[in-house]
Amino acid sequence: MIRKRVATLVASLSVMYSLPAHSDVLTLYAAGSLKAAMSDVVSAYEKEYKTVVNTKFGPSGLLRKAIEKGAQPDVFASANMAHPRKLASQQWGSPVVMFAGNQLCALAQPELNLTSDNLLRTLLDDNVKVGTSTPKADPSGDYAWRLFEKAEQIKSGSFEMLSFKALQLTGGTDSAKVPKGLNQYGWVMSEKKADVFLTYCTNAVLAKKQVKDLQIISVPTELSVGADYGLIVRDGAPKHASQLAMYILSSAGQIILQSYGFKAVAVPK
Numbered sequence: 001m002i003r004k005r006v007a008t009l010v011a012s013l014s015v016m017y018s019l020p021a022h023s024d025v026l027t028l029y030a031a032g033s034l035k036a037a038m039s040d041v042v043s044a045y046e047k048e049y050k051t052v053v054n055t056k057f058g059p060s061g062l063l064r065k066a067i068e069k070g071a072q073p074d075v076f077a078s079a080n081m082a083h084p085r086k087l088a089s090q091q092w093g094s095p096v097v098m099f100a101g102n103q104l105c106a107l108a109q110p111e112l113n114l115t116s117d118n119l120l121r122t123l124l125d126d127n128v129k130v131g132t133s134t135p136k137a138d139p140s141g142d143y144a145w146r147l148f149e150k151a152e153q154i155k156s157g158s159f160e161m162l163s164f165k166a167l168q169l170t171g172g173t174d175s176a177k178v179p180k181g182l183n184q185y186g187w188v189m190s191e192k193k194a195d196v197f198l199t200y201c202t203n204a205v206l207a208k209k210q211v212k213d214l215q216i217i218s219v220p221t222e223l224s225v226g227a228d229y230g231l232i233v234r235d236g237a238p239k240h241a242s243q244l245a246m247y248i249l250s251s252a253g254q255i256i257l258q259s260y261g262f263k264a265v266a267v268p269k
Helices: 001-014 032-049 058-069 080-091 120-126 139-154 156-167 184-190 202-209 240-249 251-259
Strands: 026-031 053-058 075-078 097-108 130-133 167-170 195-198 215-218 224-231
Touching: 001 120, 026 032, 026 058, 026 240, 032 053, 032 139, 032 202, 032 240, 032 251, 053 058, 058 075, 058 080, 075 080, 080 224, 097 139, 097 202, 097 240, 097 251, 120 139, 120 156, 139 184, 139 195, 139 224, 167 184, 184 195, 184 202, 195 202, 202 215, 224 240, 240 251
Parallel strands: 026 053, 026 075, 130 167, 130 195
Antiparallel strands: 075 224, 097 195, 097 215, 097 224
């Protein structure tokens, strides 16, 4: 059903915006978890369409607030559907379409004997520091809280304990600044700020590339949380902004996202 809706949107955009190459500069705001993958998508788009795309990456909630305060990106790619839908409800742009999926994983210190089977027990251990991103500011934090809600269904009292003990280490306005060039999750773990950090699986893979002895643990089915990424084009943006959105939804864009571990949702069968 998702593929059908996306295919319909892509087809309609193709008809409306079958445009030649443009020299006008576009601006893309995108979730921080998309930085590596979307940078490659943008580079490929720029090469094909001879259009410069300026990018700004950060926590989706903070980017949305910046837009509400007057920032004018042409395209906004969020790590959830809620932020672009809120903008759509304010007549900022439409429609909102899901363009990628992600999953929550646990990033763990090497000395921690962590498995999928003992994940909840370990998270609830008083001696284990649990790190998350900042809810509301960064959807990754919201997804962690959703995991805590699922934990409550398994063991009563889990939500209260986990939401109380969770260290909101990234994604907020007051989060510690990461040294330039370092992956923020790899840096947080290398600084021993957390024993376990709940983040997107794609973030965990990038962190492990920087800190090779970290563990990546799959979240068990009963706690599993999926992340739907939403895309919106600003009303009044140059017409070729929709061309950029269409490129992200195209096979070329989706294959790049998939290569970074995202779930491709718009690749034609």
